[in-house]
Amino acid sequence: MIAFEGVDGAGKSTVLALVAAHLRQSGVTVSMPRVGKEHSSRPIREIRRLTRDRSNLALLPRAESLLYVSREAQVLDEHVRPALARGETVLLDRSMLTSIVIGAYGRGLELEACETIASLASAGLDVDLTLIFDVDPRTSRIRKRLEKIRSQRSRDGGRKGLSGSGFKERIRSGYLELAKRDRLPVFHTERSGPHEVAARVIAMLEHGAFEEPAEDATPWFITAPDVPFEVAVASLPPLVQLYFTRRMPMGRALRAGLLERERELAIWAADLEDPLLAPAAELAPELVLARLGALESSVVSKDALRQRLLESHPVEVARSLARVEGDAADRMRIQLAEAAPGAVVESLMGRADAFATSLRDRLWKHADAYERALGLQGCDDADSWRRREKLLQKDPALVISNLRGLASERVDPILTRFAELAPKPVLQALQGRGDATAHALRRQLLDTGREVIDSLIGLDDPSAWALREQMLDRWPSTVAWSLGGLADHAQTPAMLERCRACAPTDLFVSRRLYQATTTDSSSSK
Known part of the structure; x- marks a missing residue:
């Protein structure tokens, strides 16, 4: 049994x-x-x-850890024991080690207790070999973001994502610490592709090294050190280069070359x-x-795209109306109400006028939680809060992340209440405050991670600068990013240096410094 x-x-x-696949081909x-x-x-x-559902904010670390253990115990008894009895080789995608690392390093439970519980649940059936695959959390973030864009899955996410980047860094440290303690093989996957890494795993299984x-x-x-940004990015693999030149004119040639085979990514990265x-508007106008x-x-007319896509892609057209006001936009919302009711609700963000309130009343039951929460973003009227309070009971993290831009007396008690349970959405809600x-x-x-500094973007009050100073050594790239919008501030050049x-x-x-010293700037992280 290999994990x-x-x-x-x-x-x-x-x-x-x-x-x-290799083992099967080998008989x-x-x-x-x-x-x-x-x-x-x-x-x-x-x-x-249960462990992934972000609405389960009240799930305690001990209970979560026991659920992970329960899952692996079920795997062992339902699948592994019968397979081993048949003489098969079992390959596990995660094992009891996951519960130990998440519980002890991610959630702060006692390591010995986590290991004892996992051992009891295993009932004497231990993994023969555990292989650890390691990557920097920021590399993981790049890969996951690109994959979500490629697959158009930007709206999914689980409970672990609510904890912030610090959680991921602690998880990584836990795996590496236990690998060192127990002499487990570690495969680094920063630069090699999966086939190269798989070849190393096979070599170890067959030759022991x-x-x-x-x-x-x-x-x-x-x-x-001291390599100019434009020189450094030119040496990167195409998709990594695409990520670092997103929304920047310097990446136009690369994006043009990728449009046919990676159209989702090329269009997302376009300035x-x-x-x-x-040409992208001809290939994939909805994107x-x-x-x-x-x-x-x-380069392209949004109005023309909307008219062209009105019948074929009503959801995309409705979403494109977010924060667009005027009679023409409202007529289009009415026209789209039957085909894309949830997306129309989403497009009403920031609006509490009579038209928006009436349309919400009519279409609310047809919208999902994500569309409802997003459609209430920026709304501070009584009707919006009535809807928001109901949604808060079902999916608090979703509501919290869409409180951005609101600073009413109703907001702070919610953020304070959920700060420890959903720190990342709370910090997202603090942006601009x-x-x-x-x-x-x-x-x-502060232990949440880089999101603390992310929430400072554009802020120039003394407390914001003090927090940047405090975290500069720990998260210099995030501090640099938080200076967006402060190019003319007297402290910015020295802080960037x-x-x-x-x-x-x-x-x-380097990317942030390049943006600060050229007109080749980005509007998105």
Whole structure:
């Protein structure tokens, strides 16, 4: 029995599938309880759903840890024991080690207790070999973001994502610490593709050892010191280069070359005046409309795209009307109400006028929770709060993340109540706020991670600058990013140079410095 373990985004599931295929071709009978993201067992699926459901904010760390243990115990008894009895080789996509790492390192439970519970639940059936797959959390973030854009799955997410980047960093540290303690093999997946990593796993299984290039432990975004940003990005693999040049004119040639085979990513990365938008509007007009959002471009006409897509892509057209007012836009909302009611509700964000309230009343029951929460963003009237309070009972994290821009007396009690349960959405709601309550919550949630500094973007009050100073050594790239919109501030140039000094090889910092010194700027992280 071999377990493939490690942080999300390290590629372990893909490598597992490749190793399984190789073993089968070699005549080995392989059993895999989990294929892809789903188990065949209903109890296991239900337990997984409970641990992932973001509406379960009240789920305590101990209870969560026991659920992870329960899931793996079910896997062992329902799948693994029978497979081993048949003489099959079992490959596990995660094991009891997941419950130990999440409980002890992610949630702060006692390590010994987590290991004892996992051992009891295993009932004497231990993994023969555990393989750890490691990647920097920021690399994982890049991969996951690109994959979500490619697959158009921007609206899914689980409970772990509510905890922030600090949680992921602690999880990674936990895996590496236990790998060192227990002498588990670690496969770094920063630069090599899944086939190369799978070949190393196979070499280890067949020969007891594997070789790994030293640079595979170094993320692509770590470069040689003093290399100009435009030179550094030119040496990156195409999709990593696309990520770092997104929304920047310097990436136009790359995007044009990727449009045919990676159209979702190329369009997402386009800047507003990118010539690529014209041919893209012919290939995938709905993606171009989504890319533009509430922004305007001289390359393509949003009005023309809307008219063209009105019948074929009503949801995309309705969403593109978000924050668009006027009689013409409202007539289009009425026209789309039957075909895309939820998206029309979503498009009403920031509006509490009679027309918007009437349309919400009419279409509310047809909208899902995400569309409802987004459609209430920026609304501070009594009717919106009545709806928001009901939604808060069902999916508080979703409501909280859409409180951004509101600073009424109703907001702060909600943020304070859920600060420890859903720190990332709370920090998202604080963006743009420089008041005392907002800064107190930031200080309370420092362990959440980079999101604390993300919430400071554009703020120039003394407390914001003090927090940047405090976190500069720890998160220089995020501090640099938080200076967006402060180009003319007297403190900005010196702070950016200090970010460079703290992380002279970090491409995230180099990108921000490049943007600060050129007109080739970005409107999106």
